Amino acid sequence: MQGSAAQLATVHQWSGVEVRALREAKRMSIREFAAHLGISERMISKWEAGGENIRPRPVNQAALDTCLSRSDADTQARFSHLTGDSLVSGASDDAGPAPIGSSKVRHPGDGSEMVEVEGSVFLSGRANDPVWLAGYFIDVNPVSNADYARFVAATGHPAPKHWPDGQMPGELATHPVVFVTWTDAAAYASWAGKELPTGQQWEKAARGTRGNVFPWGDQPTPAKCNVRENGVGATTPVGRYQSGVSPYGVYDLCGNVWEWCATESRPGRRELKGGAWTSPFERCAPPSFNDAAESMCDDDTGFRCAISTEEMRKLLGS
Numbered sequence: 001m002q003g004s005a006a007q008l009a010t011v012h013q014w015s016g017v018e019v020r021a022l023r024e025a026k027r028m029s030i031r032e033f034a035a036h037l038g039i040s041e042r043m044i045s046k047w048e049a050g051g052e053n054i055r056p057r058p059v060n061q062a063a064l065d066t067c068l069s070r071s072d073a074d075t076q077a078r079f080s081h082l083t084g085d086s087l088v089s090g091a092s093d094d095a096g097p098a099p100i101g102s103s104k105v106r107h108p109g110d111g112s113e114m115v116e117v118e119g120s121v122f123l124s125g126r127a128n129d130p131v132w133l134a135g136y137f138i139d140v141n142p143v144s145n146a147d148y149a150r151f152v153a154a155t156g157h158p159a160p161k162h163w164p165d166g167q168m169p170g171e172l173a174t175h176p177v178v179f180v181t182w183t184d185a186a187a188y189a190s191w192a193g194k195e196l197p198t199g200q201q202w203e204k205a206a207r208g209t210r211g212n213v214f215p216w217g218d219q220p221t222p223a224k225c226n227v228r229e230n231g232v233g234a235t236t237p238v239g240r241y242q243s244g245v246s247p248y249g250v251y252d253l254c255g256n257v258w259e260w261c262a263t264e265s266r267p268g269r270r271e272l273k274g275g276a277w278t279s280p281f282e283r284c285a286p287p288s289f290n291d292a293a294e295s296m297c298d299d300d301t302g303f304r305c306a307i308s309t310e311e312m313r314k315l316l317g318s
Contacts, residue, residue: 174238271291
């Protein structure tokens with residue numbers, strides 16, 4: 001194949017043979033490949049040593065499927081050559097597979113940039129339990145003060161209490177809105193034709209499918225986000241921490257502001273995700289649990305929105 005995935009190859013059943021072939025096709029060491037998949041080097045070595053007699057768990061099969069499907073055309077060609085009969089040809093796609101996080105669109109309701117998180121299994125919570133989620137779109141950034149000001153102007157909804165005389169401070173236009181209750185956040189989402197993400201939707205957007213501890217990987221790096229240790233002492237404009245972006249191209253999923261989720265932890269309380277500028281770094285890992293009363297309103301709490309892929313396609317007429 002001359003630089004294009006003319007016949008995208010997929011695998012009937014992964015074994016250690018296909019694992020080795022994929023690693024070699026990607027020209028990675030065992031260490032690099034393990035980091036790429038988000039699993040241990042020991043596991044990769046075990047699979048490869050077991051050859052045809054090893055069958056990775058379904059959640060790992062899904063991760064390998066994703067890794068192969070998102071490889072460039074030359075890598076797929078090398079993989080096909082190394083594996084031969086273990087493959088079945090897929091549909092023609094001269095452009096090759098789209099990279100993760102490339103499906104950004106503008107929501108027609110509030111104009112926010114959103115990205116698609118495809119339906120798949122992901123590793124959830126501290127125990128990394130495999131969970132299936134249907135596809136959805138999520139806001140690339142938290143809802144900003146400028147976004148919220150349009151909502152207030154259109155609906156007459158009360159402005160956040162830190163806005164002088166109910167007017168948005170211009171210097172905070174690109175900062176995430178704060179001093180919003182869960183009810184405020186849900187009202188904005190409804191006005192925009194969206195909804196608040198569930199805790200698991202939020203977590204998958206932050207961690208990807210392979211169980212990363214943080215949006216950028218497993219390395220604890222407070223400098224990649226706005227947390228207490230950095231001494232910023234306030235919110236920062238959305239999207240400032242470019243190196244802290246998630247596998248789907250979503251920003252501020254660690255630090256800056258806690259984000260309301262749709263998930264009810266118990267009556268009258270909802271999940272919060274991501275930590276904030278007031279939080280110690282250790283509390284900001286996306287698998288962590290936190291919740292608050294729906295009426296809670298603070299200077300470090302905001303939100304972002306989501307919408308199912310099916311509903312978004314309807315809105316976009318596609």
